[in-house]
Amino acid sequence: MLIIENIPLLRREIRFYHQNNKRIALVPTMGNLHEGHMALVEEAKARADVVVVTIFVNPMQFERADDLERYPRTLQEDCEKLNKRGVDLVFAPSPADIYPKGLATQTQVDVPVISTILEGASRPGHFRGVSTIVSKLFNLVQPDVACFGQKDFQQLALIRTMAEDMGYGLEIVGVPTVRAKDGLALSSRNGYLTNDERKVAPKLAKIMNQLAERLTQGERHTEQLLEETAQQLREAGFTPDELFIRDASTLQDLGVDSTSAVILMAAWLGKARLIDNQQVDLTQ
Numbered sequence: 352m353l354i355i356e357n358i359p360l361l362r363r364e365i366r367f368y369h370q371n372n373k374r375i376a377l378v379p380t381m382g383n384l385h386e387g388h389m390a391l392v393e394e395a396k397a398r399a400d401v402v403v404v405t406i407f408v409n410p411m412q413f414e415r416a417d418d419l420e421r422y423p424r425t426l427q428e429d430c431e432k433l434n435k436r437g438v439d440l441v442f443a444p445s446p447a448d449i450y451p452k453g454l455a456t457q458t459q460v461d462v463p464v465i466s467t468i469l470e471g472a473s474r475p476g477h478f479r480g481v482s483t484i485v486s487k488l489f490n491l492v493q494p495d496v497a498c499f500g501q502k503d504f505q506q507l508a509l510i511r512t513m514a515e516d517m518g519y520g521l522e523i524v525g526v527p528t529v530r531a532k533d534g535l536a537l538s539s540r541n542g543y544l545t546n547d548e549r550k551v552a553p554k555l556a557k558i559m560n561q562l563a564e565r566l567t568q569g570e571r572h573t574e575q576l577l578e579e580t581a582q583q584l585r586e587a588g589f590t591p592d593e594l595f596i597r598d599a600s601t602l603q604d605l606g607v608d609s610t611s612a613v614i615l616m617a618a619w620l621g622k623a624r625l626i627d628n629q630q631v632d633l634t635q
């Protein structure tokens with residue numbers, strides 16, 4: 352497995368893959384890899400000849416300096432895990448490689464509406480940072496296919512929109528959320544939980560499942576459902592941050608013709624902001 356830290360060497364390798372007619376799959380990450388990331392790697396392997404994983408803690412998408420500073424950086428362990436999975440190339444640049452002029456004058460890519468609603472409203476600038484870095488990675492790696500987790504539901508929708516609007520002509524694959532046995536969605540930020548908080552954390556998914564069940568049973572009074580869910584979260588020890596029931600394809604409010612809903616949740620537990628989501632079929 353090649354580990355490359357600068358752009359000229361990456362370009363050389365990508366040129367080589369193209370000359371040999373290799374189909375390239377890209378898996379963008381911020382490192383501190385867990386089994387969720389490995390599911391993306393396996394999906395990428397199944398869909399291409401060559402798998403490129405990027406590890407870059409992207410400063411442009413962090414709206415809080417303390418979050419950026421404490422984000423776990425574990426490059427050596429990450430590379431060992433990726434090597435065992437048969438990844439071909441890891442691209443792990445520094446911020447100076449990606450943003451040589453700094454952030455203030457860097458060209459940005461923005462996907463209107465979707466970048467400022469829901470999670471975008473509570474994390475201003477976050478999605479502009481995501482679309483900018485992912486756009487840059489698409490240009491550098493020139494993949495045929497790129498894999499993203501459904502755990503970051505709005506991010507996946509944002510990237511699909513950007514790829515289509517900008518004519519990238521690559522396939523965007525959404526991979527189902529990998530969970531711990533007790534139901535907690537795997538996330539690098541779970542590492543911020545204390546042992547006691549870790550025992551409480553799976554209640555987020557449980558409460559979400561109960562809400563999904565009520566929607567499946569035909570309940571549609573969303574305001575009341577959300578209020579009751581927020582109360583359940585508070586009683587379990589969370590501080591709810593975001594709680595939405597939206598149309599899964601438009602991310603707008605449910606309408607009479609909505610066929611699929613998505614529950615989007617973010618809640619604080621101690622120092623960790625946990626997120627989760629679940630799609631619900633409304634046609635049953």
Ligand SMILES: Nc1ncnc2c1ncn2[C@@H]1O[C@H](COP(=O)(O)OP(=O)(O)OP(=O)(O)O)[C@@H](O)[C@H]1O
Nearest residue numbers: 380381382387499500502503528529537538539540
């Ligand atoms: N549990 C999971 N199952 C499937 N995909 C996941 C999971 N966790 C993260 N991913 C995906 O891995 C990619 C990289 O995510 P990232 O490196 O931010 O990891 P993370 O664990 O989500 O960290 P955090 O949310 O704390 O930043 C994204 O496409 C993300 O959706």
Ligand SMILES: CC(C)(CO)[C@@H](O)C(=O)[O-]
Nearest residue numbers: 379380381409481484503
């Ligand atoms: C897609 C991504 C790697 C861009 O920095 C990041 O937002 C993430 O890890 O989900």
Ligand code: BAL
Nearest residue numbers: 381412413477503506
């Ligand atoms: N996995 C989403 C990246 C972030 O929270 O910044």
